Amino acid sequence: MSPTEGPEPGERPGADGSAWFDDDAGPVVRPYALTGGRTHYDGGDFDLVALIVTRDAADAGEPDRPGPLVPHVTGPPNRWAPDPEHEMILELCRSPLSVVEVASELELPLGVVRVLLGDLLDRSLILVRRPAPVAQFPSERVLKEVIDGIRAL
Amino acid sequence: MVFGRSEPGEPPLVTTKILIAGGFGVGKTTMVGSISEIRPLRTEEPLTDRGVGVDDVSGVERKSTTTVAMDFGRITLTDRLVLYLFGTPGQERFWFMWDELALGALGAVVIADTRRLTDSFPSIDYFERRGTPFVVAVNCFDGAERHRAEDIAIALDLDPGVPVLLCDVRQRESSKEVLISLVEHVLSWSETEPGPAGAAAPAG
Numbered sequence: 001m002s003p004t005e006g007p008e009p010g011e012r013p014g015a016d017g018s019a020w021f022d023d024d025a026g027p028v029v030r031p032y033a034l035t036g037g038r039t040h041y042d043g044g045d046f047d048l049v050a051l052i053v054t055r056d057a058a059d060a061g062e063p064d065r066p067g068p069l070v071p072h073v074t075g076p077p078n079r080w081a082p083d084p085e086h087e088m089i090l091e092l093c094r095s096p097l098s099v100v101e102v103a104s105e106l107e108l109p110l111g112v113v114r115v116l117l118g119d120l121l122d123r124s125l126i127l128v129r130r131p132a133p134v135a136q137f138p139s140e141r142v143l144k145e146v147i148d149g150i151r152a153l
Numbered sequence: 154m155v156f157g158r159s160e161p162g163e164p165p166l167v168t169t170k171i172l173i174a175g176g177f178g179v180g181k182t183t184m185v186g187s188i189s190e191i192r193p194l195r196t197e198e199p200l201t202d203r204g205v206g207v208d209d210v211s212g213v214e215r216k217s218t219t220t221v222a223m224d225f226g227r228i229t230l231t232d233r234l235v236l237y238l239f240g241t242p243g244q245e246r247f248w249f250m251w252d253e254l255a256l257g258a259l260g261a262v263v264i265a266d267t268r269r270l271t272d273s274f275p276s277i278d279y280f281e282r283r284g285t286p287f288v289v290a291v292n293c294f295d296g297a298e299r300h301r302a303e304d305i306a307i308a309l310d311l312d313p314g315v316p317v318l319l320c321d322v323r324q325r326e327s328s329k330e331v332l333i334s335l336v337e338h339v340l341s342w343s344e345t346e347p348g349p350a351g352a353a354a355p356a357g
Contacts, residue, residue: 098168150230
């Protein structure tokens, strides 16, 4: 495995209006080691701006669906050992945080974060608050609220 | 409560997003940064549909995934309404990302530079085809020749009614005006267009 070829810290190419692509965006292979090589969560998509909220410990004790085990875990579901990244997500999402922000905070690619979120959702450790349904255009009221909100910035 | 889907007892939160598009180096990051906190986002996609050795899984020497890093910004508008701005990846080979970004977006800002107007054509084509409401924000760089908005609309072959604004995205107030114009455009647009925004338009 080659060493990281990404930009040095403090030398972010994005600052000039460009973006990072390919190698400049940082290593990809290593993050998927976190997910045991899984690149997709089969339970559905996590929208970029869906809000993730950590469930209260009391709620989480009664999972509505047990969910599949990750391959390397052999014990029963309640013996699932979360990775540090899972713990970090649970900590971060004590107050609602969007999927993109979780990815940004953890400095992990979106795809990896979605797999990790899937693990947590399967174990009922998080709640997902989806944004408005795609087919439903934001109401006039929301649009006016957005305008007022921007004006007040 | 707008969508009525929140858990009982928790404050309802609504998230919405606006895309900031345009050619490479036109000021997308600057605009996101002038009005919100910028944060980096990384994402990646398999290259399976790109004719790059799909059967070659020999390791990291041959890339099977492409990575894109881009900016997004968060603006907390009220205690229950959060707006995210996403700068779109500026190169065509990253359009796989646009579809996800555009899904459910309120609308888009296409930033244009009069010295390189053609750079904004792909973005305009994309949003027109998709049926996403957008405005064109002409970033008046230092030294850029000033043009009238009407002339730019003609040069870009815009549909009637698509707002063209002259702006300086380095200025917070100017960026605010652009976003407000967009949402006002969306308001009037949603009254005249039958279909919901964000719904899949026929792909080209």
